[in-house]
Amino acid sequence: KTEEPPAYYRKKIIENFIYKGPVLEWYLRVKIRLENDYKMFNDFVPEKAVVTDIGCGYGFLSYILFYLSDDRKITGIDYDEEKIEVANNCFAKTERINFVSGDASAMTFEKSDVFILADMLHYLTPEQQQTLLGNCVAALNENGMIIIRDGDRDLQERHKGTKLTELFSTKIIGFNKTQNQLYFISRSEIETFADKHNLKAEVIDNTKLTSNVVMVLRK
Secondary structure (H helix, E strand, O other): OOOOOHHHHHHHHHHHHOOOOHHHHHHHHHHHHHOHHHHHHHHHOOOOEEEEEEOOOOOHHHHHHHHHOOOEEEEEEEOOHHHHHHHHOOOOOOOOEEEEEOOHHHOOOOOEEEEEEEOOHHHOOHHHHHHHHHHHHHOEEEEEEEEEEEEOOOOHHHHHHHHHHHHHHHHHOOOOOOOOOOOOOOHHHHHHHHHHOOOEEEEEOOOOOOOEEEEEEEO
16 A cells, blocks of 8 residues: 555646646546545545446546555446546556446446445436445445445535536536436435445535535445
8 A cells, every 4th residue: 555645646647637638637636626635535445445436437536546555456437438438548547447338227246345436326316326226235245335425415405505516517517417317315315225235324424515425335
């Protein structure tokens, strides 16, 4: 494992995307700072792990996790083929990190220690959400975890902020494509799912302006 903090690799990540268009580079620079260099995800993901990053987009988070430990094998999945093509054409890419395009709600996954679903569940219908989460559980290794970050629609006031950020990313700058009407799952729905599958649920709620919460489901 590297001794350097995630922030150390910010420049390396940016270098991977620097010739892929000025808008994408700007988006990455803003995104990685807003995410605090994805430190929270790195803190949760074990140093040695098979990781499946569902809804990986251009692979920013996947590459940070890749850089921060030589013992992680990472697969990123996204239904946007253009984003996957960009992610697969980074100079840092090795056999330890791979990106595939497809509909995650209809996929069978490889056995993994960690599934990450960051800001993607709300693009699916309620039925697809349940199917996808069920497929993650089916492919989860012993002592594995599912890390979910999404807007909790039960936090009604703060949820307005989440809806605004989604409007920005889907309609105004158009980085994220939508097929369905957005459906934000609630914390209570995820807790019910966790109970049904004998998973322990931990909630991390550290945002004030949006309803985004992190839920870690452990086997």
